[in-house]
Amino acid sequence: MKIYFFLLNFVMMMTWSTVSGEVLCRYRVYLADKNCTAYSLDRPEEFLSSRAIERRMRQHLAVDSTDLPVCRTYIEEIRRSGGKVLNHSKWNNTVVVELSRHEVLDSIRTLPFVKKVKRVWIAPDGAIPRNKERKKMITNKVTKTDDYYGHAAAQIRMHHGDSLHAAGFRGEGMQIAVIDAGYYNVDAIKLFRHLNLLGVHDFVNPDSDIYEEHSHGLKVLSCLAVDKPNVMVGTAPKASYWLLRSEDNDTEQPIEEDNWAAAIEFADSVGVDVVNTSLGYYEFDDKEENYRYRDLDGKTSFMSVTAEKAAGKGLLVVCSAGNAGGGKWKKISPPADAEDVITVGALDYDRTNADFSSIGNTADGRVKPDIMALGVRAVVVGENGGISRASGTSFAAPIFCGLVTCLWQAFPDLTVKEIIDVVRRSGSRYTHPDNIYGYGVADIWKAYQLIQKERGNR
Incomplete structure (x- = not known):
């Protein structure tokens, strides 16, 4: 051996x-x-x-x-x-x-x-071998529940997303790009059978099989897109999806920010509405490239600058805060410091913050994260096609991303800044935000009602 x-x-x-x-x-x-x-x-x-x-x-x-x-x-x-x-x-x-x-x-x-x-x-010394027999691990075994949302009920109802869905907004006509590390076995898992897939693109290695790469994107996508009543229903089950890969799991180097920039520009050019990115970088293989606290101003990281430019093109970017809360760094990871993006931290089921969830504020004093969503033992699809659990802001972000996509479907004339503003105002801590919870747990149904009320008063 x-x-x-x-x-x-x-x-x-x-x-x-x-x-x-x-x-x-x-x-x-x-x-x-x-x-x-x-x-x-x-x-x-x-x-x-x-x-x-x-x-x-x-x-x-x-x-x-x-x-x-x-x-x-x-x-x-x-x-x-x-x-x-x-x-x-x-x-x-x-x-x-x-x-x-x-x-x-x-x-x-x-x-x-x-x-x-x-x-x-x-160039690294080597690369992590890919599993050419990956499909053999798929069992597609799932268990049903009595709840329409299946095992994912709690992570949707925490934001009253079920009310928005019941009003008829489930993502129809909206396009979401997921930028991640790979979508392991998505092509063979039955829970994705109804996925409305627009296309895939690998910005790390165009010759790779995107379904042979890392499983992180598989789990992220499942929070959004699965549509299997009584087993698992995601937060935007009727949206259309682009699956884009920018993360190179073999190394951690600044080029991944360039890959990400190419991916989000692609998403913009094809007409995507919302981008979910559960990626962030503050530490690299070459420690000289690491970001510092003072760099968290939304204007230093190549990725953060690009995210802000995406917002200026009318793209809504939802990103994870990062999982450094329990370590030495503790702070959010770029591009979570960008101004006009929704940065999502992680909660447990009792609505207390996860100890790993990265905190704000930004170097220039802005409140981050923006809102919080379930990120402890979130329900996801596993590599074998069954229901699994995973923890991280990586899953809090897509859970909320799907819901805000449905909100935008309801009010397509709103701008990115207007959507972000109403999301913040729907937060449980809007009047007293802090650097741990941001504006708190967003209530997507409250956001919907706020918009309706304001339009009725015009």
Whole structure:
């Protein structure tokens, strides 16, 4: 067995290395402008879907220069210099390139349109083996209950989501993108048989099988999308879904923020309404890259900056607060510090905060988390297709994400900021928020009634 793992690591090392012996690296290249773009703001249909344009128009948001794709001419120049372009971010005007020779990096640095370059990834010694026989573990065995929501009843009723569903809002016509680490066995589990899947995309490795990767996204998705009465019903069972992968479970490096940026920009361009992300980063393999408390201002982390830009495009982003509450860090993890996103902390069934749930406030004094949802022994679907339990703000976020999606379905003319405001006002601690509970447990039915009342008084 030791020989096997030695050989595996050796093969992986050879895979990541070049013939010259130099280690493969990836860099974020910041570009100076978009002067060479072939696109025009007068023709947004060439780079945005009609649904994405309609979402902006509905919220009175203009298509601006950040929406223009990265200049193709610049990308080709980088390629001619010897860099392999992996992905790019139009909102941040950056390109991620892979290379193994320092002279190539020097050549890219001297290009007239390059502002600066930052290393975001260095090849690891190896990768975690994938289970090629993953489907053999699936039993699809479930037990029924007398409750329509099945085993997930408590996590929906905590927010009076059942009332919103009963009013006819279950996510129909809404699109949710889940950005996560992988969706293990989702393609073969019977509880996802009625999933309205729009597509999948892997921003870590486009050649991978997204259903062979980590099971975290499987569990997150189940909180939202399962629609099996008396077994488990998620919080937005009739919504449509994009499954996107940005987390590389083999390492923890800044490139994952670039992957995430590419994923959320993709979600924007295809017309997604709401994004759930149960990912966050404050600590990396290279400790020099770690964020500090003063960086939690929504303007420092590449991911937080991108999340705020997403809100400016009319996307509602729901993210987990983080699970560092019981450790040394304790604080929320970017992008949970972004301003116009809903940051969700974790509660137990008795509505006390989970000791692991990360706390606020932000470095610039804003209240975070925004609200709290069940995150201790939450009901999820397991890798075998049965009902399981999992703890973490990773599950509190999608539980609430589905409900706020249904709320937006009821009032599609509201803006992202208006949705966030009414969610906060529905919180059990709205008049006295703090850095542990934020605005408290959001009551999604109360939010619905607040909107109706305010419209009736116009």
